Amino acid sequence: MSAPFTTAAPLADVPHGFFGRRGGVSTGELASLNCGLGSGDDPARIAENRHRVAGAVLPGAALAGVYQVHGRRCVTVDAATDLAARPEADALATRTPGILLGILTADCVPILFADREAGVVGAAHAGWKGAIAGVGEATLDAMESLGARREAIAAAIGPCIGRASYEVDEAFVGRFLADDPANEHFFAAGRPGHAMFDIAAYVAARLAAAGVGTVAIGGQDTCAEEADYFSYRRACLRGENGYGRQLSVIGVKQPT
Template identity: 65%
Template sequence: MAETVEVNRAGLLEGVPHGFLGRRGGVSTGDVAGLNTGPGSGDDPARIAENRRRAVQAVLPGARLVTVYQVHSPDCVTVGPQPWADDARPHADALVTDRPGMLLGILTADCAPVLLADREAGVVGAAHAGWKGAIGGVTDRTVEAMEALGASRDRIVAAVGPCIARRSYEVDEAFYGRFLAEDEGNAAFFAAGRAGHYQFDLEAYAAARLAAAGIGRVEVLGLDTYSAPERFYSFRRATHKGEPDYGRQISLIGLT
């Protein structure tokens, strides 16, 4: 019997079609076995397409999936009535829309997926917040783009999905120094590790950036991609294990 697609949902986004998906329920095999949705992997494109179809079916059947070519930037794009083709995806790391029937998708494999919604305005957003995008302000840009469509910061709710947890995310002195140079208060997101190293809390940092942007209700799912190989893909885990490839999970949000 085929495994069911696992959809992790946030309470704050209840009633809005959304889901943070993992690797369960797909057709890919080998190192990327499961629901691999990343065209950047070496997976069979036909399997990726089927996995994406299953992902859409699990969250908003019949919707048009729209993604971007992610480059760890702070850039956000707006999806209108005629979204781009898959082979013409803009280089960006966040999307927003006010168009029903569109399903925004963000791919991750340790970075933090962030889904946002203003129910009253009918505006949703999705952001890929790796450390570069997060410190660069990708969530800030997403909120601004949602406002341009009529959303309000005091109504927007957000959720941070499965990402690498602090206990699994070791960084060096240079990484730590980069964040402190941005804001000395960022020291709160680091714990001491082995000599010359720290443990970084990406999830808490992403949530704090949202709060600093005026988003009063933010939910974190507390799911560590690194330590749950049966549920999630992880770039860092694959690297540590010497695996030649790794999959990408998808997080989705849309409007009916």
């Protein structure tokens, strides 16, 4: 069996998908397509869910992932990842056919990249710490090391927490304004002492400024769209014991 997913027009003809919480075998608060290895879910269910993701996008492909730490490191890969020995990083890049790069999120921003001409793809997990540290730019650098051209790269931002759901305090806003006063554009007024942060727009603007040829934003709000997506913030607000993670993947087709 496979699972439903969404795609991005700029990545047409490149095997990829942004998956949500539907189409898997997990139960309870983690129902149903939980792919998070650190979620406390039954490992056998996680394995089946990840198998369904891979089968839906690139049947027979090996899935490569990283141990995400909210940083900016990007690794280049040419083989599937041993789940017990995943490198600490928040992005991956490859030019090897038959590999799916996978990024887990539960409100953070999943970014998928492709240079069709060079046959190079990338995937990044951008929480606010990774985004401001430059995980997107690090992914572009890694892709260029594999032969991609920045102006030929298309990037798609998948389901993440939306501005209407992402309340932050003044100290948070201050970090971004200290980095660049122009970042004020990504914050809207909230209740006293708080603001609403548009992290998708921030990530997109960083990628455009870095020279990416095409950047698209999916527009889903993981926190608000409970039936379709897992959300760390929603779980915290409700005092739930745990939360699932959704998987976003991209790969290079095997030559025919």
